Amino acid sequence: MKIYGLYGKSGTGKSHRASEVVARYQIDAVIDDGILIVNKMRVAGKSAKNERSMYAATKRAIFFSDSHRQEVYDAIRQLHIERLLIIGTSQKMIRRIAARLELSGEIEWIPIESFQSEEELALAKQQRSQGYHVIPIRPVEVEKTYTGGWFRKLVILMGRRKEEVTLVKPMYLSGKVTIHPQYIRELTEIEAGPEIQIHSVKVDNQKVDVSLSLLQGYTVEDLRVWKKRLQDSLVYSLEMPYVVNVEWRSILDKRGGTQARQRGY
Numbered sequence: 098m099k100i101y102g103l104y105g106k107s108g109t110g111k112s113h114r115a116s117e118v119v120a121r122y123q124i125d126a127v128i129d130d131g132i133l134i135v136n137k138m139r140v141a142g143k144s145a146k147n148e149r150s151m152y153a154a155t156k157r158a159i160f161f162s163d164s165h166r167q168e169v170y171d172a173i174r175q176l177h178i179e180r181l182l183i184i185g186t187s188q189k190m191i192r193r194i195a196a197r198l199e200l201s202g203e204i205e206w207i208p209i210e211s212f213q214s215e216e217e218l219a220l221a222k223q224q225r226s227q228g229y230h231v232i233p234i235r236p237v238e239v240e241k242t243y244t245g246g247w248f249r250k251l252v253i254l255m256g257r258r259k260e261e262v263t264l265v266k267p268m269y270l271s272g273k274v275t276i277h278p279q280y281i282r283e284l285t286e287i288e289a290g291p292e293i294q295i296h297s298v299k300v301d302n303q304k305v306d307v308s309l310s311l312l313q314g315y316t317v318e319d320l321r322v323w324k325k326r327l328q329d330s331l332v333y334s335l336e337m338p339y340v341v342n343v344e345w346r347s348i349l350d351k352r353g354g355t356q357a358r359q360r361g362y
Contacts, residue, residue, distance in 0.1 A: 100202055101182045102191040105209030111184050114212045118182060126176065128194060129184040131157040133169050141172035152280040159190065160197045170198050189330070281305055281331070281339075288327045292319070296346060305331070308344045320345065 103118055105111050112129055116137075119127060127134040132142035143165060145157035160166040173181070181200070185191040188206060195204065278300040285298045285307060292312040299306040307327075311320065324343050331339040 098178060098200065098202060099180045100195060100200055100204045101180070101207055102188060102204045103182055103184045103207045103209065104186065104188055104191055107186055109209045111209050114209065115182065115184060117212060118207060122180065122182070124180045124182045125178045126173070126180075127182045127184065128169070128198075130154075131160065131165065133172050135176065135178075140176070142169045155280065158185075159193055166197055173198065173200075187329075284330060285327060288323070288330055293323065294349060303338060304340045304342070306342045306344065308346055310347045310349050311345060313348050313350045 101118070101122055101124060103111050103115070115127055115129065118124065125135065126140075128142075130145040132139050132144050134140070143157060145154040148154040148157050156162070157165065160169065183191045183194055183204075185194060188204075191204065195201075281300045282298040285305070286295055289295050289309070292315045294310040294312075296308040296310065297306075298308075305327075320343065324341050328339055328341050331341075
């Protein structure tokens, strides 16, 4: 299977341009926000835009639920898809989705900037600022995929032809957005590889305090890089800036013992 990854920050028009990418690369199916789409019809999965919190929406988009993941995993193999497009906010998110669905092979990366002009990016950001999201399915199919209370058809120009897409307001934008601290904790655990042992994660608004131990051989520079990666993941996932403070509690040797040491970063 050939895999393509269309990536860009939230609100840059990735789903808006999905049809153009599909046409240019002759793609058979698309994964976007938790659903598998073929010929602009949902064939498997559940839309993250149906979730009532951003925390739940993010987990839905990366197939965190085993049953959700299994449904899409099975559909991909039953349909014998040869070319698959995965849409995400970053290359890392797309890799995570591919790994979760056990999709192997190199990914051909497509930055959204290669399909969007500066003016189109500005328009997409304006629509997103008003709470509007595009989903790349046919308008007649929207009620089977999206359970929100507002959606409408949008006609866009694709070269010399017109294309219909669907504009929706996700359920999690219908009221105040609350990010559950447990999501921050789970994301921190996901980002921690075998070299890092997480002891505690405390969340206070947009400040995250992490207490951890490191495997012997893991350098201070490695820890700084990991801290920056965690901050970037929080921004990509939640579209909010976070300050991450790290308390380095001890060093773990390969036999499981510890050497006392405590520093902050």
